[in-house]
Amino acid sequence: MSIELEPSSQLSFRRPLTDAIKESLIIRNPTQLPIAFKVKTTAPKQYCVRPNSGRVEPGQELEVQVQMQAMKEDPPVDFKCKDKFLVQSVAITAEREQLAPQDLWPTIEREAKDQIREKKIRCAFLPPLGHEITQIKEEDLETTPSPSTHITFSDSTSNINTNTVPASPIRQIAQQPLAAPAVHSTTISSSSDVGTLKRELESAQETIHSLQSSVERLQREATSLRQRKPEAGSSSAPTMTAVHLKNNQQEGYPVTYVVGAAVVAFLFAYLFF
Incomplete structure (x- = not known):
């Protein structure tokens, strides 16, 4: 057996909350x-309930x-009230008719607690009259989706259905694989190129070896020319040798430097050009 409540789930208080506000809760006995x-609340200092307990005859109702007590200032518009009411009810049998009203609930809670039925009612703060329509229109303007975007909303939380939202150009670009960066180097594409390079390298090594031998x-x-002694009895030999060496020195750089420079120039031209 249970009672019926009106409103059944929410008790609303309209702003401004700086004034005391009265609302009615109808209790029916079907x-x-x-x-x-018996009526209980989570904020007993904020609400005054008259009567907070009583009796409803069969087929009757009670208001x-x-x-709600006046607040010092209105809470923010987006404030969500967490206050709740609990309405407990129990059938009055013939045995319980003999109990005094002040002893009824203590006896039931002690002996027949499992027979108590409970219904919860939450509280909500509504905007002032005339402001509610304006606020709804402003919210519609702020949350109106663009023609190219389809957004699905649930009762309490907006859920965007990503399956119906077309990808933006930026997102499409991000999903494409990145192109490989350009590499400025010689690429060996076949085994024939490798063989050609090996043969050229062997030829260059032979040339270098030949130049080193020279x-x-x-x-x-x-060295042998420097160490050779002039022949005995030839007075002009020393003079000729000295003149010959002097002429060689005046003609330019030593032969060793010239050959070394030629080898370096050949290697540089072969490797970089």
Whole structure:
């Protein structure tokens, strides 16, 4: 057995909340037995309930006045009230008819607590009259989706259906694979190119070896010329040798330097050009 409430789930208080506000809570008894009720709240200092307990005869209803005390200032517009009311009810049987009103609920809570029925009612703050329509229109303007975007909203939380939202150009670009950066280097694309490069490298090594042999041979000849002694009895030999060496010195750089520079120039031209 249970009672019926009107409103059934929410008790609304319209702003401004700086004034005391009264709202009605109707309790109906659709059963065949009298029902005792009791009203509790999570904010007893904020609300005054008259009567906060009583009795409803079968098929009858009772109006309960709920008065919210005036606040010092209105809470913010987006403030969500967390206050709640709890309406407890229990059937009054023939045995319970003999109990005094002040002893009814203590006896039931002690002996038949499982027979108590409960209904919860939450509180809500509404905007002032005339402002509610304006606020709804402003919210519609702020939340109106663009023609190219389809947004699905649930009861309490806006959920964007990503399956129906077309990807923006920036997102499409981000999803494309990045192109490989350009590499400024020689690429070997086949085994034939590798063989060609190996043959050229071997040829260059042979040329370098031949040039090194020529340099060593020239160095040996130059050393032998410096160490050769003039023939005995020839008075003009020293003079000729000195003149010959002097002329060689005046003609330019030593042969060793010239050959070394030629080798370096050949390697530089082969590797970089």
